[in-house]
Amino acid sequence: MKLTDTPITQHEFDDILFYLKRDDQLHSHFSGNKARKFMALLEQPLDHIQTLISYGSVQSNAMYSLSALAAIKGWAFEFYVDHIPSWLVENPKGNYRAALDLGAKIKKVDESGLHPREYIEQVRQPDDSCLVVPEGGRFRHAESGIKQLASEILTWTRFESRSEFVVALPSGTGTTAMYLHKYLNPHGIEVITCPCVGGKGYLEQQFMELGETSFPTILDLPRKHHFGNLYKQDYVTWAELLAQTHIEFDLLYDPLMWQCLKLWHANNSHKTLIYLHQGGLMGNESMLPRYERKYGLSPNAEN
Numbered sequence: 001m002k003l004t005d006t007p008i009t010q011h012e013f014d015d016i017l018f019y020l021k022r023d024d025q026l027h028s029h030f031s032g033n034k035a036r037k038f039m040a041l042l043e044q045p046l047d048h049i050q051t052l053i054s055y056g057s058v059q060s061n062a063m064y065s066l067s068a069l070a071a072i073k074g075w076a077f078e079f080y081v082d083h084i085p086s087w088l089v090e091n092p093k094g095n096y097r098a099a100l101d102l103g104a105k106i107k108k109v110d111e112s113g114l115h116p117r118e119y120i121e122q123v124r125q126p127d128d129s130c131l132v133v134p135e136g137g138r139f140r141h142a143e144s145g146i147k148q149l150a151s152e153i154l155t156w157t158r159f160e161s162r163s164e165f166v167v168a169l170p171s172g173t174g175t176t177a178m179y180l181h182k183y184l185n186p187h188g189i190e191v192i193t194c195p196c197v198g199g200k201g202y203l204e205q206q207f208m209e210l211g212e213t214s215f216p217t218i219l220d221l222p223r224k225h226h227f228g229n230l231y232k233q234d235y236v237t238w239a240e241l242l243a244q245t246h247i248e249f250d251l252l253y254d255p256l257m258w259q260c261l262k263l264w265h266a267n268n269s270h271k272t273l274i275y276l277h278q279g280g281l282m283g284n285e286s287m288l289p290r291y292e293r294k295y296g297l298s299p300n301a302e303n
């Protein structure tokens, strides 16, 4: 099975003309950058595997993508989390609901006092029929799927060789931005990103741990931004994007990148921007009600 070649569409946001690489459209369940990061696992036969195991946050995009991968492969899927709020158990939403629908077994380890990673090692003790994926897909297997993404972008840019292209995407672990940079920078395409988890220093640290020496360009906002917190400005940016482009972006990462891009654009309007849509829309199903509760906002999109 091979999933590739998502479309590139053209849009305008405020005064910024941009192209959008639609990785939200890779597959109905297996989409976005987690699908690219796990693509190597989809493409390899891995016939000896029966159970996929991972860990992280109970609303993570990675959990949902891994449950889709397991469903496609016919594997069982176990996902270990620190904690599951009781309101979520009573009223499943977002990635949590979608993963359960795909057959994921989501297990909390809080009573053991162990980190989920330790719990898997010490208590679950996976054998050779298990495949364990680190949190967020921060592993070397991610490289080949992102390399494929880079080659799709390159092929497309060759039709417009006179433009100075820049590829933009927000970062969590920075894995996607790093490997895109590795395969695009040698062809004269700059990759720009912003840190959504931790600050610039944390992201540089993550880049270094991937063992590469040349890094993507990091844009940053003057104000502090904590991952997963609700910021009214993020919601406003998300709603403006939706109103002007009719594209739904993700609420956790994309608003910050677009706030950075507005500042960036002032000095870089001659460049041709390609924005990478990294999926994550299932997470909006739980983020939107949180915004509505906190700020009393009523979104003009009911999805």
Ligand SMILES: *Cc1c(COP(=O)(O)O)cnc(C)c1O
Binding pocket: 032, 033, 034, 061, 062, 136, 170, 171, 172, 173, 174, 175, 176, 177, 250, 253, 278, 279, 280, 281
């Ligand atoms: C995971 C994720 C990111 C961050 O990707 P990294 O490779 O960890 O930097 C960005 N956007 C969305 C929608 C994601 O799911």
